[in-house]
Amino acid sequence: MRGPLEDRKISISRVNANLTYPCNFMLIASMNPCPCGYYGAKDKNCNCTKNQISKYINKISGPLLDRIDIHIEVEAVEYKKLEEKEKNETSEKIRKRVNKAREIGKERYKEYGIYSNSELTPKLIEEHCKLGKKEREVLKNAFEKLGFSARAYTRILKVARTIADLDEKENIELKHIAEAIKYRDLDRKYWGN
Numbered sequence: 001m002r003g004p005l006e007d008r009k010i011s012i013s014r015v016n017a018n019l020t021y022p023c024n025f026m027l028i029a030s031m032n033p034c035p036c037g038y039y040g041a042k043d044k045n046c047n048c049t050k051n052q053i054s055k056y057i058n059k060i061s062g063p064l065l066d067r068i069d070i071h072i073e074v075e076a077v078e079y080k081k082l083e084e085k086e087k088n089e090t091s092e093k094i095r096k097r098v099n100k101a102r103e104i105g106k107e108r109y110k111e112y113g114i115y116s117n118s119e120l121t122p123k124l125i126e127e128h129c130k131l132g133k134k135e136r137e138v139l140k141n142a143f144e145k146l147g148f149s150a151r152a153y154t155r156i157l158k159v160a161r162t163i164a165d166l167d168e169k170e171n172i173e174l175k176h177i178a179e180a181i182k183y184r185d186l187d188r189k190y191w192g193n
Helices: 002-007 050-057 062-066 079-083 091-112 122-128 133-146 150-166 174-182
Strands: 009-013 018-022
Touching: 002 009, 002 062, 062 150, 091 122, 091 150, 122 150, 133 150, 133 174, 150 174
Parallel strands: none
Antiparallel strands: 009 018
């Protein structure tokens, strides 16, 4: 799984042939934090042992987790939230923002033959994900405090570039880099122990 995620190709070796196929996909996955599903829950008690939790969490390897751009924790929704009539952003508005961001990316990368921030090479990251002094300092502090890998660095920059595009900003701002860092905290919360 790590190879196809990173290299965008699948290699199959058999006695008579070695074949390589292109693959470009988006991996979306979910899991509970433990076998019973309540580790870390506010209103439920987890009945799993530390050993069970560790064994369960470690089914996802660190190198695989490192190749997943966004990690978020989703808490159970309380009934009263379901009843609230609060106005949220509609799917139509979200679709328009996403399509606008995709158009921004297509235009930006048209001469490189790529279509999205996820396809950025290290050279293109350097060119299109430039950070100001404050943004660099926040990213540096996050790396020192959270122990991120070099791979996480490029993932954070690509996600920050996407967040800036959704915000229709030419440059990655402090709020964009902070949000992108926030999307990487689960690998240290559960896998860093």
